[in-house]
Amino acid sequence: MTDGKDVADWWRTAIIDMEPGRIHLRGHPVQDLIGHTSFAQIIWLLVMGEKIDGPRAALFEAALVAAVDHGPQAPSIAAARMAATCGVGLQSAMATGLNMLGDVHGGAGEQAVALYQRALESGPDNLAQTLNTWRMEHGSYLPGFGHRFHKPVDPRAPRLLALVDDAASQGAVGGQIAMIARAIERHLVQERGKPVPMNIDGATAVIYAELGCPPPLARGFFGLSRSVGLLAHAWEQTEQGGRNKGPTPPAYRWTYDPD
Known part of the structure; x- marks a missing residue:
């Protein structure tokens, strides 16, 4: 016993x-x-x-608000809307979209926090080498910068960085991560000769890193945030109706490639 x-x-x-x-x-x-x-x-x-509480709580909430949705072309949102036409309930539709969040779609915030932390540890004088080492390990893409749709600026990023600056001026956060992120942005302009704006992943990663979150939690918090958009779109699609909607209208067909 x-x-x-x-x-x-x-x-x-x-x-x-x-x-x-x-x-x-x-x-x-x-x-x-x-x-x-x-x-x-x-x-x-x-x-x-x-x-x-205080400015730190306001920063955290701002990051959650900023990433709630990016429209039906985002794979997670599209998946949730398609699922909603297949006879499943709202929670299943949300789970379908949430399960689309991986290293590529949904993982950039986690990766950006890790990049910022490494750059901070290496120091601003070694930024170029830090970025080169990161690229050798992870590929040419720098998480948190550039956007295929929002050009020349992601409208969410400047607002979030301004909130970080306000919190830093009150002593609620240190502000070092924001400085590193801006230094990376400036480096990319010099490197490519054109703006490579910080995107939503890079800006929310600044907040999460300033608040002391480990990198994996940045992805987890993004999933919480995006769940709001998943619910909104799944419910909207449920109200609109439709049956077994695929990614394109039925008149469009795929390319058959036997090779």
Whole structure:
């Protein structure tokens, strides 16, 4: 016989403590959080294990807001809309889109945080070498910079960087990551002779890195943010109707290539 601890210890968590009539989230009674804690703040509390408030909370919420949607041409949104026409429920449609987020679509924020951290550790005087080493390891693409649609500027990036500057002026964040990101942007202009603007991934990565998030969490938070767009588009498509919608109208056909 055992005392049951072998079963209780099967799952160990510091996130929630619960018994009939009592729910504590990270040590805080849930009734004390309801009405006093924003959704963004509760996300931070559960994931990071600490409260966030003031300019830091505003920065985190801004990053979540900025990445909610990028239209039906984004693979994740398109997948959710197509799924919504296939007879599945909203949660399944959202999950279909969420599962499209990978290293290429959805992973740039995580990669940008890692790039910023490496550049910060190497120092601004070694930026060119840091970027060259990154490219040798990961390919020519620098995560967080350039956009196939938003040219010459991604309208979200300057606003997010301005919020980082405001928070830094109040001592809420250090501002070093923002300086590194801007240095990379300037380096790319010199390197290519034309602007290579910071995009949404690069700007939100600045915020997440300034707040002390490990790189993988930047991708996780992006998935949370994009889930809002997934829900909105899946619901809109459900209301619009349609059955078994594919990626293109039926009159368009694929290229048959037997070779």
